[in-house]
Amino acid sequence: MYADAHRPYLEEMKPYEELVEEALAASFSGWDFGWLGYRAVSADLSWSYDRLARSALEQATRVLDIDTGGGELLASLAPLPEATIATEGYEPNVPLAQCRLAALGVDVRRHGVLDPLPVEDDAVDLVLNRHGRLEAPELARVLRTGGVLVTQQVGSRNHADLNEALGAPPVMLAAANHCEGAVNALHEQGFEILEAAEEWPEFVFLDVGAIVFHLRAIPWQIPDFDVDKYEPALRALDQRIRTEGPFVAHNHRYLIRARRQAR
Structure with missing residues (x-):
């Protein structure tokens, strides 16, 4: 199916x-995957995080x-409440976030990897978190009752099939990082679960350059990734795409909406 749909591109690849050279030369900043364009496309989830976030912001x-x-993403959800805080732990992203969010009145704070959230107790009534650290005790601390x-x-299990295709070790995310484990952790901290869902949508790569760019952008997927070290596997995957069609991996995503109950 994918091979037929993308036959003109595959024939002129x-x-x-x-x-590979183009992928290595491409710049990446913030959380912008625009360089990939149509060369790496994810199937839709049954939910829309953006829609749910906008609704909660109201x-x-x-x-x-x-x-x-x-x-x-936060900027795209504007208008935002005057008292909005954003945290970021990756140092190069901090000035980018500060520049982008300053006009919206957002207070951007650095958040060290092992540090508590730089937010006071009972300080907020809504926490948004798209692909960030999910620490149930800290969420319980900063959210007000009813938040x-x-x-x-x-x-x-995100893109586990890509690691397998390249002969790389399994992704180094916690083995318990799944919906059920997160729900249980939140329950233990006094949260009422309003909604929970988990899905594995397809993620289609049209060429090996898109794969290289993607792995550079998310280094935790294959921490030792290097195009020279993985050249034989990358060349084999390149040939597989040219003969069989685009490479299909699978995202692993889960959604939770929860309310902080009275302590």
Whole structure:
């Protein structure tokens, strides 16, 4: 199916060396995958995180966005409440988020990997978290009674088929990083679960350059990824795409909406 749909592109595909060289030269900042264009496309989830976040924002007065990246998604949800905080732990992203979100009145705060959230106790009534750290005790600390969490997470089986195709070790996300484990952790901290769902949508790569760019952008998928080290496997995957059609991996995503109950 995918081979037929993309036959013109596959027939005119650039040589392996050129695809890889372009992917290595491409810049990546914040959380912008625009360079990939149509060359790497994910199937839709049954839910829309953006829609759920916008709906929750209508009822919120004090908001926290965890691991905001370069602030791209949060900015797209404007208008935002005046008391909105965004945290970010990846140092190069902090100035990008500050620049993008300053005009929206967002307070961008650095968040060290092992540090508590830089937010006071009972400070917010809505936490947004798209693919950020999900620490149930910290969420319980910063959310007021009745406060709401809306989160979409990357599960531990994300793109496991890509690691397998390249002969790389399994993805180094916690093996328990799945919907049931997260729901149980939130229950233990006094949350009422309003909605929970988990899906594995297809993620289609049209060429090996898209795969290289993708792995550079998310280094935790294959921590030791290097095009020279993985050249034989990359060339084999390149040839497989040219003969059989696009490579299909699978995302692992789960959604949780939860409310902080009285302590």
